[in-house]
Amino acid sequence: MLLSIVIFLPLLGVIAIALLRGLGASAIKGIALVIGLLTFIVSLGLYTGFDTTTATFQNVTQQAWIPGLGTSYHIGIDGISLWLVLLTTFLTPVCILAAWNSVEKGLSGFMMSLLALETGMLGVFCALDLFLFFVFWESMLIPMYFLIGIWGGERRIYATVKFVLYTMAGSALMLVGILALYFQNNNSFDLTTLSGPFEHSHLLFLAFFIAFAIKVPLFPFHTWLPDAHVEAPTVGSVILAGVLLKMGTYGIIRFCLPLFPDAATEFTPLIVPLAVIGIIYGALVAMVQPDLKKLVAYSSVSHLGFVVLGLFSKNPAGIQGSVLQMINHGLSTGALFLLVGMIYERRHSRMIVDFGGLAKGMPIFATIFMIVTLSSIGLPGLNGFVGEYMILFGSFVQGAFSKIYVVLATAGVILAAVYMLWMFQRVMFGTLDKTNEALPDLNAREIVVMLPILLFIVWIGVYPKPFLSKMEKSVGLVVTQVQTEPAVGRAGEQILQDTELALHGTQRAQNEKIEKEAETK
Amino acid sequence: MNAEQILFILFGAVSLIGAISVISFRHPIYSALSLIVTFFAQAGLFVLLGAHFVAAVQVIVYAGAIMVLFLFVIMLLNLETLSVQGAIGRKLKGLAIILGILFAAEGIYIAVNALNDTAVASAESGAAAVTTTTYDIGELLFSKYLLPFEVTSLILLAALIGVIVLVKREGQEES
């Protein structure tokens, strides 16, 4: 029940704002913030109540929705989706606070689409029913379309149409895949009952994978990201980079790997080079971007290349690292966009060449920017390093692909330092000209926006234990499903035992269903 | 060559000539009149085929009602002799002729041998020159084909309303 509350509370907020729109800007912002914070607090309940010993789905609610179609309102979370839900509920209030006075026209519309977006995203992460998953996946596009389309920059229409069409093309493929699965799962969309090898699983894998690869974005499908980011309002970019990109990687780990393990193994030699190219290519192109937001966008391509590499390493450390890296990327890139947004509000320009010597004029801003930059290039002691290290180390030690890819990916770490520090130097250091001198430093509100993110950046870097322990079992289950041969290493047997338990869980559910059908016949 | 064959050839030739003259005359009135001639020839053929009632209806409906309408409209719009074919018409003429010939060839081909394997061929050999009476048509019409009969009445109603609406709208524009 708790999970449904978390998912639909923002929707409640949307309705509340729609009704109370007349009360003026501060009321709207107040409601939005309260709803955002409330959702976050309620979602903390999920965190405390989460049982880390089993890998099965928790907080499961299953209500009949459209029995005729074989779909049901079936939601639940496990170690992986728990963190993504928390990331979403954490980032949304931060964004609402960050967009406090940056939105002039249509504030109510802005807040309503932000909260509707949150519901869509939470739905995607919790849906255990393929039909429900697709509904949320598509519904999440609409508010994003408005966010970029109405409150965006100059070329916003081009950018938002490109973004929506690109994702729709992908999800069309996925719909075909879902339907194929529907028929092979004796007419039911339920994810938990889906098991066993499927016919032409390679095509199905591709159908799902391309849809998610576009969202990630993986190398050849990434050209919508820089346009979408440049034209999106600050908060839109934060949510887009912070959470929307994770839907792709979440989809891979929830659908592609467990359902089609053999196809995943077969396609690894195709996907991993793309990921590595993404890392190197993203970094190199980011280096030469004149526009700050485009630079950060391309850096996201590079970071998420790491995540995909980790996902296909079929190694507990690699996959755990990529799940953690999803959260880290959400925090550090979200923070970067917030900071870029802040100087954009002051200077109304995103061109790196317009800045210089900000460290002198805005010391607090410079220090926060420095910490976030270091987290993004993966300095040990901050969150970026933990994720990247686990991915690289996982895929090197027992990766399902040759070590050259890991060497190239590790080279990506150098390039990350190159483009971020070069940007940092051009923006922060150097001489301060008159226009930049007048820029005021961060005010209290902006600092309050940044503090929680910095707290998590340092916490995950120094003591990632609580984060890793929560997702350990779920990742273990995914690893056993993906690995056709048993997990290597002394902990392999231990993973197998308790996943037996998990599999029995799903097995039992399946047997009951079969007996039920037998009676009805 | 018995009487039936002669009559058939006569009526066939008349209808063909009439048809050709419909499409070749300059003035629409002449075309209309040649069309009436064709209808009469058709009626003759129906009689030959023993469908007397249909022949009668043909004459009344087609020649009587529809052609009168045509003549009336021609007179109403007092179209003088038609100018020469437009540019497009000339371009299409060549194509139309070719298509026509092709179409004719296919029609005849079907007529000649497409039917030899169906029930018609078998029945044809034994059938005597039986004439169907109005009774048979009426009985069939009101038993098996009652629904289509009602539908046709609906079509006529629709046509009626359509015409009135078209014409009435005309009226408003003028006033």
Add this chain to the structure above:
Amino acid sequence: MSLEYYLILSALLFTIGVIGVLIRRNAIIIFMCIELMLNAANLAFVAISRSLGEATGQVFVFFVMTVAAAEVAIGLAIIVSVFKHRQTVNVDEVNSLKG
């Protein structure tokens, strides 16, 4: 007379109707040709109904006739209103619905 001759005749009449529709510019003439084509169809109907020895074909002739009547009524009404509007009946001058 055997059935083929009637069918050949009907095919010829039908073809003449088609050619007429393609060549002529005047809407009324086109209508007449359509009537011709319908008539050819009637001929085929009756011919086959006779050879089959049952009256179904002729019943259909009635339906064809009613449809033809309705069609002529509507067609001529349209021609009249077009004429009122555009002072022409030639089909190729009336192309306002161009893509």
Add this chain to the structure above:
Amino acid sequence: MTIELIVVLLVAPLIGFLINGLLGKWLKGNEQLSGWIGSLAVLVSLVCSIIAFASLHGGAAPFDETLYEWITGESFAFNIGFRVDALTSVMLLVITGVGFLIHVYSIGYMHGDEGYTRYFAYLNLFVFAMLILVLGNNYLMMFVGWEGVGLCSYLLIGFWYEKQTATDAGKKAFIVNRIGDFGFLLGMFTLFAAFGTLDFASIFEAAEADNFQKVFGASTLVIATLLLFVGAIGKSAQIPLYVWLPDAMEGPTPVSALIHAATMVTAGVYMIARSAVLYNIAHTGEVVAWIGVLTAFFAATIALTQNDIKRILAYSTVSQLGYMFLGVGVGAYASGIFHLVTHAFFKGLMFLTAGSVMHAMANELDMRKMGGLKTKMPITHWTFLVGALAIAGFPFLSGFWSKDEILHSAWGSSPIIYVIGLVTAFLTAFYMFRLIFVTFYGESRVEPDVDSHLHESPPVMWVPLAILAIPSALIGLLLGWGGHESWFHHFTKSVFPEAHHDASGNVILFMVISSIVGLAGIAFAWSRYRERTPSDEPTNALHRLLANKYYVDEMYNALIVQPIKNGSHYLLWRIVDNGIIDGIVNGVGTIIRFIGGTLRRLQTGLVQVYIVSMVLGIVLFLAYYLFFT
């Protein structure tokens, strides 16, 4: 020696960093306070290090304990753990000892700088990171410290961030270090793939017992040690990746003393000494030795022609680091570390004296504009002289002992290396005393306005100099007396495997040779530069080549930096991204619009065209139906 002692030792500089960093605004008022807070933090660490050293010296077992689990999962466990043994305590003493003196010196040196508190915050953060590097009991902890010091050197080199050259140098340092770290990271992965853990104790034990999963077959350790050595090359500025050290002189001089002479750059030597067991098994010592000696010679030749005091000292550091690598490469780990210790003292001293010269000469560094400072700045002159004598290998001073030990064991490994080492010793003595004679002796070439207020630096600066001068002179004697049976060897015997070849030949002969070479260098420098000042532009081709530092920087820029920058700008971004990929995406749009356009023309509005197409359709359909089915 308890875990609390180690934690206090480690956390003191961190607290100093937090106080100076976060409360910087309120401390801006009185600089002295934040300066003394910083120095006090390092003092606390120094005291703890001394306690630790005392307990170790008293025969206590090496301390190895885990603080908490950092990154753990089923099949892997990386913990935050500390290990203090002889090698660590030596390094601790050097870091905190030299560090403390430099902190005190900086209070005076940085007087009046508006980024005062920020400076001390970064300095404390550096000491904290260096301590993590040295105290860690596994390679991952060492890597964390490794990158931490890289970050602090970036911050401190680019401390005066208005200066474009400073921030460029900082960025260059970080990126070159990152290239080294790339090798280090891969080396760590190879080790983990083979041993299943990164803890020193278990790796060395398994390596010696030779029972580890062969990842790359027999050559696993060779690859692992070479990759780790790439990390060392990056951090300790050896041949290919040394370019960042000379530019790092853009930072404040105490920074150069602490980071680019005494502590950070020696991290590479410490890493190889720490993993001595692996290098012995894998026999990759030769590679290390050769790169070390070549770097030593290469850097010494460049130093001959430089005219900027700090640049000369920078190249001399690169050269001395080469010596250290030579030492650990040939298996003489103890003498390598011994040279590290002595070098930390006398090179730190020389940088600080160069700082006080700069301080007096209003930041003028070109020695051609100096001369005859002996009279005006006696203390600075004498301390500098002590340092120079030590580095030149003047008999019985610290440099002499450590360098001689290295050359001695180098002879054991291969004579060619010994000869190159000897020539480099000669060059070192020559360029050091060229610096002394040009800056302190001869007639003064100082401009009149600068000359007027030329004065000795304030006590807060020259007292640390004096204190530092004493160990620079005597530490060699104290620790190194008795060659291989010296106190230092005895103290570090527990950590290092015994040298696998005994240094043959009698010790005295080698000492005599190296001191002769040292003195010859000094004499040659005396003869050339007693009166003459170095010419402004290079005379012959060789001179020009050396003056332009073998055009290495220009080569890197042309071969690596520009191609990547332009390549990614035009090729990757413009052509591939915007052109091809975006082209395809937008192309799909334009194609559909084009198809729509052509289809539109079919709707001509002419009834006849429609009828013709209808009839055509019928004809074709009939044709197909009749003839093909």
